[in-house]
Amino acid sequence: MSLEQIEIxxxxxxxxxxxxxxxxxxxxxxxIEGTDFKQGFGGKGANQAxxxxxxxxxxxxxxxxxxxxxxxxxxxxxKTQNVDxxxxxxxxxxxxxxxxxxxxxxxxxFIVIVSGANxxxxxxxxxxxxxxxxxxxxxxxxxxxxxxxxxxAFGIARGAGVKTILNPAPAAALLPGLLELTxxxxxxxxxxxxxxxxxxxxxxxxxxxxKDLIVAGAKEVIVTLGxxxxxxxxxxxxxxxxxxxxxxxxxxxxxDAFIGALVSALSRGLxxxxxxxxxxxxxxxxxxxxxxxxxxxxxxxxxxxxxASGMPVEVA
Ligand code: RIB
Numbered sequence: 001m002s003l004e005q006i007e008i009x010x011x012x013x014x015x016x017x018x019x020x021x022x023x024x025x026x027x028x029x030x031x032i033e034g035t036d037f038k039q040g041f042g043g044k045g046a047n048q049a050x051x052x053x054x055x056x057x058x059x060x061x062x063x064x065x066x067x068x069x070x071x072x073x074x075x076x077x078x079k080t081q082n083v084d085x086x087x088x089x090x091x092x093x094x095x096x097x098x099x100x101x102x103x104x105x106x107x108x109x110f111i112v113i114v115s116g117a118n119x120x121x122x123x124x125x126x127x128x129x130x131x132x133x134x135x136x137x138x139x140x141x142x143x144x145x146x147x148x149x150x151x152x153a154f155g156i157a158r159g160a161g162v163k164t165i166l167n168p169a170p171a172a173a174l175l176p177g178l179l180e181l182t183x184x185x186x187x188x189x190x191x192x193x194x195x196x197x198x199x200x201x202x203x204x205x206x207x208x209x210x211k212d213l214i215v216a217g218a219k220e221v222i223v224t225l226g227x228x229x230x231x232x233x234x235x236x237x238x239x240x241x242x243x244x245x246x247x248x249x250x251x252x253x254x255x256d257a258f259i260g261a262l263v264s265a266l267s268r269g270l271x272x273x274x275x276x277x278x279x280x281x282x283x284x285x286x287x288x289x290x291x292x293x294x295x296x297x298x299x300x301x302x303x304x305x306x307x308a309s310g311m312p313v314e315v316a
Contacts, residue, residue, distance in 0.1 A: 012045015013144030051260020107248035134160035180217035244284035
């Protein structure tokens with residue numbers, strides 16, 4: 001795959017995930033025994049890139065790693081997963097990003113990220129990748145790197161007519177100007193609450209809060225609602241996509257599986273509402289497997305996903 005063929009560029013984070021499985025989460029000060037441990041590749045940026053590439057999209061990553069074993073293994077992983085890493089660089093004197101993760105018996109998790117080299121990807125570092133960012137169909141960012149870098153990436157992309165996609169995770173207030181440069185924003189309920197200051201406990205509340213993001217400058221919003229599916233909101237519509245019902249054993253990276261699948265489908269020319277159904281299926285498959293990137297499906301495996309529990313519904 002040559003750089004000229006790249007359709008999706010992810011400017012974002014790479015972590016090594018250190019996942020401990022337990023029956024339940026410990027209380028403060030308590031020691032409990034875990035049931036399993038897995039080390040794997042993660043980071044919201046890398047996950048979204050790999051999720052899209054596993055489904056056949058032509059993807060490049062722009063990121064920073066430490067000059068350490070985790071960094072070298074991450075580069076190897078991009079090669080294995082067919083993600084172009086021409087603009088992924090290892091830096092001296094800083095560790096690669098890591099993420100200790102705890103998953104309980106119901107598949108819920110909590111995650112601590114230690115940014116390391118991810119925080120060293122600066123706005124000016126995008127200069128050599130300007131042509132790549134300007135030629136792509138989609139540029140995707142999350143908030144595990146500096147927002148100034150996201151702003152620069154979206155500025156370059158928007159200037160070239162490339163669609164910009166923001167996953168505002170982990171939740172944080174956005175720099176002025178960022179929403180106006182965002183074509184599609186995909187928050188979960190918690191992130192949407194933080195961004196709008198509104199409660200998001202129902203689909204109707206999600207719709208109302210999402211409309212605020214559109215008024216503030218984003219063109220389209222998809223709220224990922226976990227077990228309740230996803231809600232797509234534009235300035236004139238709100239469509240609730242029903243979930244696929246599965247038994248979740250590990251939800252780590254499910255949001256990333258959704259976004260990678262969504263953008264891979266959009267890059268193949270699928271209409272948004274079909275791309276959301278495809279992404280829901282990919283997220284459903286990912287929660288039935290352990291690990292982060294190891295849980296992401298290839299195209300064939302998406303047939304394993306149960307059908308949606310209903311047709312998409314217009315939310316009046
Ligand atoms: O979204 C899941 C990801 O969040 C994990 O892979 C972890 O590395 C953190 O970035």
